[in-house]
Amino acid sequence: MSDTISSIPTGVDSSNPPDFPAFTARTLAQLRRQTPLVQAITNSVVTNFTANALLALGTAPAMVDIPAEAGVFARLASGLLINLGTPTPSQVEAALEAAAAAHETGTPWVLDPVAVGVLPVRTALARQLLAFEPAVVRGNASEIIAVAGGGGGGRGVDATDSVAQAEQTAIALALRTGGVVAVSGPVDFITDGHTQVRVANGTPLLTQVTGGGCALGGVMAACAALAATPAERLATTVAAVAIYTIAAERAAAQARGPGSFAVRFIDELASLSAHEVLTQARIEVAAT
Amino acid sequence: MSDTISSIPTGVDSSNPPDFPAFTARTLAQLRRQTPLVQAITNSVVTNFTANALLALGTAPAMVDIPAEAGVFARLASGLLINLGTPTPSQVEAALEAAAAAHETGTPWVLDPVAVGVLPVRTALARQLLAFEPAVVRGNASEIIAVAGGGGGGRGVDATDSVAQAEQTAIALALRTGGVVAVSGPVDFITDGHTQVRVANGTPLLTQVTGGGCALGGVMAACAALAATPAERLATTVAAVAIYTIAAERAAAQARGPGSFAVRFIDELASLSAHEVLTQARIEVAAT
Amino acid sequence: MSDTISSIPTGVDSSNPPDFPAFTARTLAQLRRQTPLVQAITNSVVTNFTANALLALGTAPAMVDIPAEAGVFARLASGLLINLGTPTPSQVEAALEAAAAAHETGTPWVLDPVAVGVLPVRTALARQLLAFEPAVVRGNASEIIAVAGGGGGGRGVDATDSVAQAEQTAIALALRTGGVVAVSGPVDFITDGHTQVRVANGTPLLTQVTGGGCALGGVMAACAALAATPAERLATTVAAVAIYTIAAERAAAQARGPGSFAVRFIDELASLSAHEVLTQARIEVAAT
Numbered sequence: 001m002s003d004t005i006s007s008i009p010t011g012v013d014s015s016n017p018p019d020f021p022a023f024t025a026r027t028l029a030q031l032r033r034q035t036p037l038v039q040a041i042t043n044s045v046v047t048n049f050t051a052n053a054l055l056a057l058g059t060a061p062a063m064v065d066i067p068a069e070a071g072v073f074a075r076l077a078s079g080l081l082i083n084l085g086t087p088t089p090s091q092v093e094a095a096l097e098a099a100a101a102a103h104e105t106g107t108p109w110v111l112d113p114v115a116v117g118v119l120p121v122r123t124a125l126a127r128q129l130l131a132f133e134p135a136v137v138r139g140n141a142s143e144i145i146a147v148a149g150g151g152g153g154g155r156g157v158d159a160t161d162s163v164a165q166a167e168q169t170a171i172a173l174a175l176r177t178g179g180v181v182a183v184s185g186p187v188d189f190i191t192d193g194h195t196q197v198r199v200a201n202g203t204p205l206l207t208q209v210t211g212g213g214c215a216l217g218g219v220m221a222a223c224a225a226l227a228a229t230p231a232e233r234l235a236t237t238v239a240a241v242a243i244y245t246i247a248a249e250r251a252a253a254q255a256r257g258p259g260s261f262a263v264r265f266i267d268e269l270a271s272l273s274a275h276e277v278l279t280q281a282r283i284e285v286a287a288t
Numbered sequence: 289m290s291d292t293i294s295s296i297p298t299g300v301d302s303s304n305p306p307d308f309p310a311f312t313a314r315t316l317a318q319l320r321r322q323t324p325l326v327q328a329i330t331n332s333v334v335t336n337f338t339a340n341a342l343l344a345l346g347t348a349p350a351m352v353d354i355p356a357e358a359g360v361f362a363r364l365a366s367g368l369l370i371n372l373g374t375p376t377p378s379q380v381e382a383a384l385e386a387a388a389a390a391h392e393t394g395t396p397w398v399l400d401p402v403a404v405g406v407l408p409v410r411t412a413l414a415r416q417l418l419a420f421e422p423a424v425v426r427g428n429a430s431e432i433i434a435v436a437g438g439g440g441g442g443r444g445v446d447a448t449d450s451v452a453q454a455e456q457t458a459i460a461l462a463l464r465t466g467g468v469v470a471v472s473g474p475v476d477f478i479t480d481g482h483t484q485v486r487v488a489n490g491t492p493l494l495t496q497v498t499g500g501g502c503a504l505g506g507v508m509a510a511c512a513a514l515a516a517t518p519a520e521r522l523a524t525t526v527a528a529v530a531i532y533t534i535a536a537e538r539a540a541a542q543a544r545g546p547g548s549f550a551v552r553f554i555d556e557l558a559s560l561s562a563h564e565v566l567t568q569a570r571i572e573v574a575a576t
Numbered sequence: 577m578s579d580t581i582s583s584i585p586t587g588v589d590s591s592n593p594p595d596f597p598a599f600t601a602r603t604l605a606q607l608r609r610q611t612p613l614v615q616a617i618t619n620s621v622v623t624n625f626t627a628n629a630l631l632a633l634g635t636a637p638a639m640v641d642i643p644a645e646a647g648v649f650a651r652l653a654s655g656l657l658i659n660l661g662t663p664t665p666s667q668v669e670a671a672l673e674a675a676a677a678a679h680e681t682g683t684p685w686v687l688d689p690v691a692v693g694v695l696p697v698r699t700a701l702a703r704q705l706l707a708f709e710p711a712v713v714r715g716n717a718s719e720i721i722a723v724a725g726g727g728g729g730g731r732g733v734d735a736t737d738s739v740a741q742a743e744q745t746a747i748a749l750a751l752r753t754g755g756v757v758a759v760s761g762p763v764d765f766i767t768d769g770h771t772q773v774r775v776a777n778g779t780p781l782l783t784q785v786t787g788g789g790c791a792l793g794g795v796m797a798a799c800a801a802l803a804a805t806p807a808e809r810l811a812t813t814v815a816a817v818a819i820y821t822i823a824a825e826r827a828a829a830q831a832r833g834p835g836s837f838a839v840r841f842i843d844e845l846a847s848l849s850a851h852e853v854l855t856q857a858r859i860e861v862a863a864t
Contacts, residue, residue, distance in 0.1 A: 044639065055546060060445070061444075072408065086639060086641060088664075119642075256843045263550075267545030325731060554835025558784070559833055
């Protein structure tokens with residue numbers, strides 16, 4: 001990952017082709033200026049890290065995951081994350097309520113189907129939630145294959161399939177939900193079914209800190225909240241991945257190990273500049 | 289906040305006016321010597337940070353928030369925090385049980401009505417809990433207004449009202465509960481209905497780390513446990529705010545961003561000295 | 577704790593006496609090479625820290641604690657931790673399901689009876705869980721005495737008994753469960769009922785960070801997963817304690833306080849070398 005992949009600003013909308021690095025830099029500025037209110041229904045292991053990552057970026061996270069509150073809040077929130085990492089009975093109810101409310105009011109929401117495929121409660125829930133048309137589905141290759149109905153899932157929370165193996169499934173899933181699908185891996189793959197984008201930034205240390213993937217789902221929800229139109233959500237999702245993985249790369253360069261990496265990563269999310277985004281982004285685009 | 293507000297030791301009890309900075313320094317020493325047992329029923333986002341802040345100060349935190357255990361433990365604990373950030377059905381039951389037990393046995397307890405006003409479950413619960421006479425109610429301006437029955441709450445967990453707008457409500461609420469009310473903001477406002485105290489220490493970084501406010505509720509419960517009489521709880525609450533915000537100021541001076549701030553803050557809570565409290569406290573007092 | 581206790585490789589199995597420091601160094605290498613899948617049903621305060629400690633050691637943690645999933649996963653996992661720190665109704669059900677599945681399939685599992693004795697829900701649960709023959713029971717002295725049916729437990733999560741007071745109980749409990757019992761303290765005591773091992777590594781800072789003991793339970797489950805035979809679990813448990821406490825000692829030497837200690841500790845778990853284990857281990861062995 002040491003070579004810079006040249007940024008090829010190919011259009012999502014052919015009449016207005018986005019320059020992804022520039023779009024990412026603008027999205028970063030907008031996050032800090034608009035402080036979108038991001039509701040997170042997420043797993044008990046990563047709530048703290050997710051909230052701190054979102055705060056560092058200047059957004060306003062709120063972990064409202066209680067039945068009879070989650071739906072109310074989804075109508076007020078700018079964006080919503082539903083992460084299935086630890087789906088307690090109370091969270092399952094809250095997730096269904098929030099997804100329905102978000103669907104009704106048009107609040108963009110992100111589905112992160114953690115460990116789907118292996119485990120029955122979350123697998124059934126993930127498939128039920130797809131009906132509420134998530135703006136983004138994000139996961140590792142095994143999770144994306146499993147949520148789409150294929151495969152048996154990975155090994156716990158780890159993928160046993162490569163990103164390449166999940167690409168066709170991701171494209172088909174995006175066409176089915178009408179949203180974006182993002183597959184995480186050494187190079188992340190993001191598609192709306194029509195355009196494929198690869199982001200090569202990142203560091204293996206993100207996989208050595210719990211929540212390294214989960215918090216990205218929150219950032220995707222924050223960025224989706226800034227999209228002027230649903231069509232712009234491919235670009236906001238790419239922006240979320242780029243902001244997150246560039247900050248991670250910068251933190252890794254200064255870390256002694258996963259403990260100091262996590263601390264430095266939060267600092268980098270708070271201080272990341274447009275210049276750093278423009279010079280470090282490694283984004284590649286291709287039409288399907 | 290760079291000017292030092294002179295400390296005016298006006299009396300809570302006119303026959304024995306406390307010198308708040310000196311009282312704060314003594315309270316800090318007592319926390320470390322007596323290691324009060326602090327029960328915390330708090331939200332899933334901040335349990336870890338709250339426990340670490342309390343441990344750093346030398347107290348013994350215990351997150352006992354299970355029905356059939358919470359009430360038992362509230363009879364043994366030195367102080368109790370009930371924070372409504374993520375009120376699962378199980379926590380709601382535990383909170384009612386613990387507050388009732390604390391009320392019966394005289395264990396001082398702190399109510400932190402996170403996001404009350406906007407969200408129905410916690411709003412109903414907060415008003416029900418007030419009947420158990422919390423020693424301290426702490427929140428941002430919007431939360432204090434909402435828990436007292438006015439306003440519509442803030443924006444998620446953020447205040448949309450200023451501290452000044454909440455002062456009269458805070459005084460009235462303190463007179464109603466017979467306890468102390470603390471409104472957090474750039475300058476914190478603390479009252480028992482008779483005396484008003486403002487603490488000007490702090491740093492905006494506390495609002496950029498999740499649990500920056502919530503953990504303070506735990507420290508208030510620890511300090512309340514040291515009060516010789518209920519009348520002394522205005523002073524212990526001021527001490528909690530001063531200890532916490534002075535440590536935060538010191539941490540901020542050495543931080544690169546919110547990640548390193550949170551780490552340094554825990555270190556500063558553990559190493560804070562009486563001398564630092566006496567020289568850095570910016571506390572202002574006025575009778576109503 | 578500054579003197580090195582000489583390592584006396586007395587045999588668990590007299591025909592094949594283990595050299596504990598060498599065994600520990602080999603276990604550390606195996607953890608990184610085999611990445612055992614460790615299921616953790618643990619308390620809400622320490623999930624994040626536990627997952628990060630396990631990731632730093634190269635294992636694959638998964639916090640699967642939902643009824644209808646916990647049992648399924650216990651059949652797939654290499655090792656399982658059940659920690660009773662915050663036993664919600666949902667976790668109680670999940671714990672029973674997982675322990676039964678682990679018992680049936682032979683997945684080694686660790687019971688950490690946090691605050692048992694004082695609190696009724698977890699005390700009843702702990703005694704029920706013993707029937708599923710945990711490979712390891714770990715706790716402080718008061719918890720070990722209480723789980724075995726004696727004493728009234730400690731003060732919240734803190735021990736009120738010394739390690740020495742719990743040794744006979746620990747030996748009897750190990751003979752009863754057929755597993756290993758580990759008592760944490762300034763010098764940890766580990767026994768399978770036949771051999772007694774003391775590990776003198778560690779730092780008081782481990783008691784000033786929440787999860788300092790709980791995460792060790794996860795590491796014990798990871799190491800137990802590597803045992804070739806049940807008889808080797810005394811040695812894998814000693815290895816877990818030694819790896820964990822040597823990393824902690826190294827972190828303490830470079831920390832300013834509990835905040836920076838926790839960060840450095842994760843870094844040290846990730847970088848700990850065989851050489852450091854062999855030169856720093858302070859392990860003492862005696863037959864009963």
